[in-house]
Amino acid sequence: MEKIIIKILGVDMAKKPIIALLTNNDDDVYCFRLELIQGIMKAGYRMLISCPDGPKFEAMEEEYHLRKGKEYIYDNPNIDRRGTSVFNDAKLMIHYRNLYKRYKPTIVLTYTAKPNVYASLVAHQMHIPVINNVTGLGSVINESGAKQKFIMWLFKTAYRGSACIMFQNSTNMMLAKKLGWGKGDSKLIPGSGVALDRYPVQEYPEGGNGIEGEPIVFNYIGRILHDKGVDDYIAAAKIIKKKYPNTEFNMLGFIEPTESHYEKELAELGKQGIVHYRGSQKDVKPWIKRAHCIIHPSTYGEGMSNVLLENASSGRPIITTNNPGCRETVDNGLSGFIYNGGDVKALVKAIEKFIVMKNEERKQMGLKGRQKVEKEFSREVVITTYLEKINDLLPRGCP
Numbered sequence: 001m002e003k004i005i006i007k008i009l010g011v012d013m014a015k016k017p018i019i020a021l022l023t024n025n026d027d028d029v030y031c032f033r034l035e036l037i038q039g040i041m042k043a044g045y046r047m048l049i050s051c052p053d054g055p056k057f058e059a060m061e062e063e064y065h066l067r068k069g070k071e072y073i074y075d076n077p078n079i080d081r082r083g084t085s086v087f088n089d090a091k092l093m094i095h096y097r098n099l100y101k102r103y104k105p106t107i108v109l110t111y112t113a114k115p116n117v118y119a120s121l122v123a124h125q126m127h128i129p130v131i132n133n134v135t136g137l138g139s140v141i142n143e144s145g146a147k148q149k150f151i152m153w154l155f156k157t158a159y160r161g162s163a164c165i166m167f168q169n170s171t172n173m174m175l176a177k178k179l180g181w182g183k184g185d186s187k188l189i190p191g192s193g194v195a196l197d198r199y200p201v202q203e204y205p206e207g208g209n210g211i212e213g214e215p216i217v218f219n220y221i222g223r224i225l226h227d228k229g230v231d232d233y234i235a236a237a238k239i240i241k242k243k244y245p246n247t248e249f250n251m252l253g254f255i256e257p258t259e260s261h262y263e264k265e266l267a268e269l270g271k272q273g274i275v276h277y278r279g280s281q282k283d284v285k286p287w288i289k290r291a292h293c294i295i296h297p298s299t300y301g302e303g304m305s306n307v308l309l310e311n312a313s314s315g316r317p318i319i320t321t322n323n324p325g326c327r328e329t330v331d332n333g334l335s336g337f338i339y340n341g342g343d344v345k346a347l348v349k350a351i352e353k354f355i356v357m358k359n360e361e362r363k364q365m366g367l368k369g370r371q372k373v374e375k376e377f378s379r380e381v382v383i384t385t386y387l388e389k390i391n392d393l394l395p396r397g398c399p
Contacts, residue, residue: 021047133168
């Protein structure tokens with residue numbers, strides 16, 4: 001199979017170093033790594049993508065002509081993202097070992113928790129340089145006791161042999177240094193950056209005052225997960241709808257299998273007209289376009305919220321928490337509002353502040369958000385940082 005793939009890629013490409021990118025979800029590849037993948041390939045490297053299959057790979061082929069086994073080498077691992085089975089995780093490590101033996105990547109790039117840990121540990125054993133990306137600490141930030149200590153120990157063990165760790169926010173970077181993670185290089189990058197051309201400024205919709213005029217539309221976009229603040233979003237929507245009935249609260253994203261109880265709750269809320277669950281969308285841009293504001297009530301261990309960056313890039317104001325990875329994306333009172341995460345009353349207050357604004361003021365608030373991401377969060381910065389580090393790590397004499 002390897003010979004077939006190399007033949008497809010071409011004789012000259014067979015001589016090029018392979019850069020492996022490992023992550024746990026096709027959304028991560030398409031939404032956040034696509035331009036990096038293109039940049040690496042443009043620089044003359046072969047690309048190996050290891051990620052569970054999903055519909056976003058079809059979108060990559062349809063929109064960008066990036067086909068599995070042709071423009072890049074593809075691997076479909078079985079990753080139990082939120083599972084705690086030692087047996088399943090051991091199988092994943094064996095899978096990564098066999099993958100490295102087969103394709104012999106020159107450098108490994110890892111994203112998300114399990115690839116960051118298990119793919120790194122195997123790569124270190126095989127003396128393959130690793131660049132980790134700390135996309136946040138996830139739900140572990142809200143854990144306590146022995147479980148949290150064990151997971152943090154896993155991160156430390158995995159990262160200490162890495163050539164470089166990319167951090168998406170300064171809070172995570174400072175914590176990692178305090179805990180002694182990593183002996184190699186570390187860099188602070190602006191999250192995954194935002195692809196400004198993929199998320200252009202959208203025409204701002206007409207909007208009333210929450211009672212009269214056109215409805216004011218709010219979106220939550222993300223996984224339906226307790227730590228992402230969905231219960232706070234729902235609670236705030238119930239309060240706001242009583243006082244401002246001409247508002248609309250949407251939720252877009254897949255429901256985590258471990259939190260399936262939300263299916264029944266959201267169905268009932270939809271019947272009541274309080275919150276409308278729109279499911280997981282292949283393209284969120286039409287939903288961003290019809291909304292006035294994005295609400296991201298996360299207390300999750302974020303790296304840098306891509307949802308907020310994409311909405312700001314599209315000219316939409318932000319209401320979010322003071323959580324690391326959220327607060328950096330907004331200038332409080334200028335491009336949106338920041339409140340204390342977990343405080344529903346504070347969230348309601350922020351939403352009311354937004355509702356009583358004139359629609360032109362809301363529009364201008366969104367445009368200030370666009371200016372901020374243009375200045376601070378361009379994806380080109382991330383791509384350049386990665387390419388420079390990859391070049392530094394290449395063995396001498398590599399083509």
